[in-house]
Amino acid sequence: MQKLYFITSTLPLVHGGRTKSLLKRAHLLNDRGIELTIISTNYNPDYSIVYQDYREEDKVTLKTQFENIYDYYRNKSTNSNHINLWKKELEKIVGDFSDYVEVTRSKKGGRFYYYRGGIPKFMIKNSDSKNQEFFATYNEWNFNPHKFYYINNDGWIHKIDTYDASNELISQEFLTQNGQCYIYKEYKKNKLVVIQLHEPNNKIVSFSSEKEFIAYFFNDVFYENDVVVNDARFLDLPLLKAKVGKRIFQIHNSHLNNPLDNQSGVKGSFSNILNSKFPKTDTIVSLTEKQKKDIISAVPSLKDNISVIPHSTTKRELKYQRQLNHFGVICRLHPQKNLVDAIKGFQLFLKEYPDYILDVYGDGESRQELEHLVNELDIRDKVLFHGNVKEIDKAYQSLNLLMITSDFEGFALNALEAISNGTPIITYEVNYGPTDIIDANSGWVTRERTPEALKEKMIEAIMQPKNVKDVQKRSLKFSEENFVKSWLKEIGKDEK
Structure with a gap:
């Protein structure tokens, strides 16, 4: 089949x-x-x-x-219902807990250290939910942990990471609930050199790479x-x-x-x-x-x-209040998205139209850098970071327009989501996506990839706004019906 x-x-x-x-x-x-x-x-x-x-x-x-x-x-590789609970495994390694002195170095870290003779012997790390995340053991010759035993939500050890005296990873063991190793990885200078798969029939298959x-x-x-x-x-x-x-x-x-x-x-x-x-x-x-x-x-x-086969969308019901003085970006906060330009362009716009707000929805590795830029430009009360958002349609419909300043995209799904919510787009010329998605009735493409060009289009957007119904109409080109029909053909299935 x-x-x-x-x-x-x-x-x-x-x-x-x-x-x-x-x-x-x-x-x-x-x-x-x-x-x-x-x-x-x-x-x-x-x-x-x-x-x-x-x-x-x-x-x-x-x-x-x-x-x-x-x-x-x-x-x-799991051959029984027996579970090797983490505490029993730890006791096998370190013996009676009463032989050790418990030390809490920091209340925030959730880490509890256990000493004997003035030397750390093991450490237990609790997660935010108060479950145990891992425990780690020490060798006599090192004040850094030697082995980390990771604990899952069911209370058993699912992985062991081992480090050498230089604190470089040398091996990983992936364990069943019975404590059997089913995958072993070996590292040299923190680089993977071998993977061993332990099959149930005692057969070991070795690989030189993840691929x-x-x-x-x-x-x-x-x-x-x-x-x-x-x-x-x-x-x-x-x-x-x-x-x-x-x-x-x-x-x-x-x-x-x-x-x-x-x-x-x-x-x-x-x-x-x-x-x-x-x-x-x-x-x-x-x-x-x-x-x-x-x-x-x-x-x-x-x-x-x-x-x-472009991504698909459906025209959304417009049920949230649009804030005409709010522009926005909705995306992963990543260098690829080039949001520095969006913020700098908005700062230039604010010099002429100071009553506007830029809403930043999303999270990612660039957030700290972007927040620092906002502080540096002294517009912290004008640029609001909201983090990841679940009510995505509400976020789009609250905006006057969406800005896209990416260096590159595969499609720019946020552009499609925006027009389906009646939100027009200002975008750079991007390979690929935004300029394929919008038309003259649903957005603007800047003359060049600069904050100054962005500012020009922001001014044009408030002076000559797009019609919400025309913006939504553009989304019909990317219907779910067309999308499914294309994919059914691609996978060789008759449409049902």
């Missing part, structure tokens, strides 16, 4: 556009009666919590199942007539080594070495699929026509292997 799989490197609880689009694709296909399994390949002991949240938030239906490479091999290991796993779970959709470039090579019926490679980002230069060549992470040896029976799915044309220009032999 042919099965459908989506594969990705990670499924975060709080996620960005790539995971959001994957889950929505799954949901829409589920709604048409298509069953599928989403497979992740990173290690996360709390995936059951993630899956539960996805279901409670209606991000997936019961027609979507989940699998993870580590969970798969752990379950294969080798993942390819082995794919051949374990996939059959020759299955259809597999890959959403992560890290998994391209492992999937190409797997025997399946059809591979579909979904592109989420720019394939260019320099996203601002169409002549800069193909990025290394795309090299496994954007080449003349790409299998003729497989497909690459781009989100925009422009990216498809650029790929064919770089690799002409791919012209019959690329489809274009």
Whole structure:
């Protein structure tokens, strides 16, 4: 029986556009009666919590199942219901707790240190929920912990990390609830050198890289007539080594070495699929026509292997009050998004129109830098950081307009979400997405990629505002009906 799989490197609880689009694709296909399994390949002991949240938030239906490479091999190696509880394991290592003096170095850290003879012997770290997160043991020759024993929500040790005297990681052991090691990883100078998979029949299979290991796993779970959709470039090579019926490679980002230069060549992470040896029976799915044309220009032999399926949306009910003096950005706070320009452009705009507010929705590694910039420009009362937001439609509808200043995108899902909520967009010329999504009735494209050009369009936006109904009308081009029809054709399923 042919099965459908989506594969990705990670499924975060709080996620960005790539995971959001994957889950929505799954949901829409589920709604048409298509069953599928989403497979992740990173290690996360709390995936059951993630899956539960996805279901409670209606991000997936019961027609979507989940699998993870580590969970798969752990379950294969679990041979009894016996659970090795962490406290018993710790007692085996250190003996009677009453022989030690407990020391709390910091109340905030949740770490409790246990000394004997003036020397630290072990440490217990509690999580915010008061459960134990891990315990660590010390060697006589080092005041840094030697081994970290990580504890899951069920109270058993799921992973052991071992460090040398220089505090460099030398090994990881992944354990079943019985305490058996099912995957072992060895490191030299913090670099992975070998992975050993301990199969239930006492067979040990060794791999020199994560990709080798993942390819082995794919051949374990996939059959020759299955259809597999890959959403992560890290998994391209492992999937190409797997025997399946059809591979579909979904592109989420720019394939260019320099996203601002169409002549800069193909990025290394795309090299496994954007080449003349790409299998003729497989497909690459781009989100925009422009990216498809650029790929064919770089690799002409791919012209019959690329489809274009944009993200989809539905026109939202307008039920929240729009604040005309509020502009916004809604995205992951990441260097790629180039939000420094958005803030600098807004600061220039404020000099002429001081009664406006910039709402920043989202979180990420750039937040501290951006907050520092806001303080430096002395506009902290005009730029509000809200963090991640759950009521996304309310956020969009509260804005007069959305700004996009990214260096590159695969599609810019936030642009599509904005117009479906009647919120027009000011955007830089970006490869790829925003300029494919908006038209003259739903947004503005700056004349150049500068804060000064942004300021000009902000002034134009308040002097010549777009009509909310016209903005929403543009979103009809990206209907869910067209999206599902295209995907059903791609996976070889008759529309139900």
